[in-house]
Amino acid sequence: xxxxxxxxxxxxxxxxxxxxxxxxxxxxxxxxxxxxxxxxxxxxxxxxxxxxxxxxxxxxxxxxxxxxxxxxxxxxxxxxxxxxxxxxxxxxxxxxxxxxxxxxxxxxxxxxxxxxxxxxxxxxxxxxxxxxxxxxxxxxxxxxxxxx
Amino acid sequence: xxxxxxxxxxxxxxxxxxxxxxxxxxxxxxxxxxxxxxxxxxxxxxxxxxxxxxxxxxxxxxxxxxxxxxxxxxxxxxxxxxxxxxxxxxxxxxxxxxxxxxxxxxxxxxxxxxxxxxxxxxxxxxxxxxxxxxxxxxxxxxxxxxxxxxxxxxxxxxxxxxxxxxxxxxxxxxxxxxxxxxxxxxxxxxxxxxxxxxxxxxxxxxxxxxxxxxxxxxxxxxxxxxxxxxxxxxxxxxxxxxxxxxxxxxxxxx
Numbered sequence: 581x582x583x584x585x586x587x588x589x590x591x592x593x594x595x596x597x598x599x600x601x602x603x604x605x606x607x608x609x610x611x612x613x614x615x616x617x618x619x620x621x622x623x624x625x626x627x628x629x630x631x632x633x634x635x636x637x638x639x640x641x642x643x644x645x646x647x648x649x650x651x652x653x654x655x656x657x658x659x660x661x662x663x664x665x666x667x668x669x670x671x672x673x674x675x676x677x678x679x680x681x682x683x684x685x686x687x688x689x690x691x692x693x694x695x696x697x698x699x700x701x702x703x704x705x706x707x708x709x710x711x712x713x714x715x716x717x718x719x720x721x722x723x724x725x726x727x728x
Numbered sequence: 729x730x731x732x733x734x735x736x737x738x739x740x741x742x743x744x745x746x747x748x749x750x751x752x753x754x755x756x757x758x759x760x761x762x763x764x765x766x767x768x769x770x771x772x773x774x775x776x777x778x779x780x781x782x783x784x785x786x787x788x789x790x791x792x793x794x795x796x797x798x799x800x801x802x803x804x805x806x807x808x809x810x811x812x813x814x815x816x817x818x819x820x821x822x823x824x825x826x827x828x829x830x831x832x833x834x835x836x837x838x839x840x841x842x843x844x845x846x847x848x849x850x851x852x853x854x855x856x857x858x859x860x861x862x863x864x865x866x867x868x869x870x871x872x873x874x875x876x877x878x879x880x881x882x883x884x885x886x887x888x889x890x891x892x893x894x895x896x897x898x899x900x901x902x903x904x905x906x907x908x909x910x911x912x913x914x915x916x917x918x919x920x921x922x923x924x925x926x927x928x929x930x931x932x933x934x935x936x937x938x939x940x941x942x943x944x945x946x947x948x949x950x951x952x953x954x955x956x957x958x959x960x961x962x963x964x965x966x967x968x969x970x971x972x973x974x975x976x977x978x979x980x981x982x
Binding site (some may be wrong): 666692693695696697698699700701702703708709710711725 | 770772809822823824827829830834838839869882893895896897898934
């Protein structure tokens with residue numbers, strides 16, 4: 581029935597480079613010298629961090645994220661990246677902050693489809709299923725609250 | 729505490745009670761966090777959702793009042809989103825408004841309806857919620873949640889299980905011909921077929937229906953602390969039983 585089947589969350593090859601960098605490790609900070617690991621619990625009721633229990637048949641399924649700069653935000657050299665669907669939105673936030681060389685206190689706002697800012701613990705796969713367009717999850721970013 | 733509120737909105741008055749009774753706390757309200765049976769409570773979840781999520785498995789054995797523990801130190805930054813001290817009320821407000829926008833986008837494919845509200849109306853949503861002013865809130869929210877009496881494209885809905893990540897996917901309220909309204913059973917049957925098998929009323933082969941009946945009878949859908957009849961149309965549920973953030977937050981209890 582319309583709307584009740586999950587859309588494909590495999591990497592789309594249309595209009596994207598053939599080899600995409602994966603953002604998964606930005607669940608941690610990328611720099612080899614950093615030791616911060618962000619591992620927020622996936623299960624709302626779990627008292628300790630535990631591996632996510634995947635619902636999809638393929639737990640390694642990837643989502644293609646497309647970044648779009650807004651206003652005066654710097655433009656990335658590369659706009660398309662892939663990320664495992666079960667990752668949190670926080671991973672995308674961590675990656676962008678690092679890629680732009682922004683410190684924790686530098687303002688950076690991320691939105692889906694120029695509409696709303698997901699909570700950091702929202703799951704990328706869910707966001708793609710609900711808001712993906714043409715095989716990508718579009719993430720707009722700005723240095724001021726653009727749609728807040 | 730109000731079900732349809734958020735923990736940061738009660739922190740100030742709760743902190744005052746504890747400090748008056750002798751707790752030596754000189755930090756900021758952003759340092760305070762809550763926990764139930766070892767689980768840190770997410771401040772961006774409605775209080776009613778937190779309660780349903782964490783107590784539904786103890787139905788019958790954990791009566792109200794809901795005992796939660798307040799912490800003044802050791803904020804678990806690996807498990808909870810940290811609010812900047814300067815934004816202790818702005819951040820929950822922004823988070824709430826983002827949910828409202830997400831719900832509008834889900835219904836209509838854009839946030840035009842929300843953005844067409846006057847600035848005062850948008851402000852009244854949060855002010856009505858945070859001051860528990862029912863009329864102030866509903867004068868604005870009625871338009872959003874009924875979608876100005878048009879059928880939404882999809883329903884803002886999240887499904888929570890105790891041992892899996894949150895589920896959110898496109899949920900249409902009616903079929904393509906607009907003549908069949910989907911029920912909660914239809915929705916959950918597609919999202920979680922192993923927990924909500926196909927309708928028990930459908931003709932079955934001999935001997936099969938007894939097994940399915942016993943498997944299906946275990947799971948219930950909980951919303952606002954009550955078990956929702958599984959045949960409830962999802963559109964009606966969305967228009968009448970959504971949380972203030974315009975989402976149906978449904979907890980599945982097996």
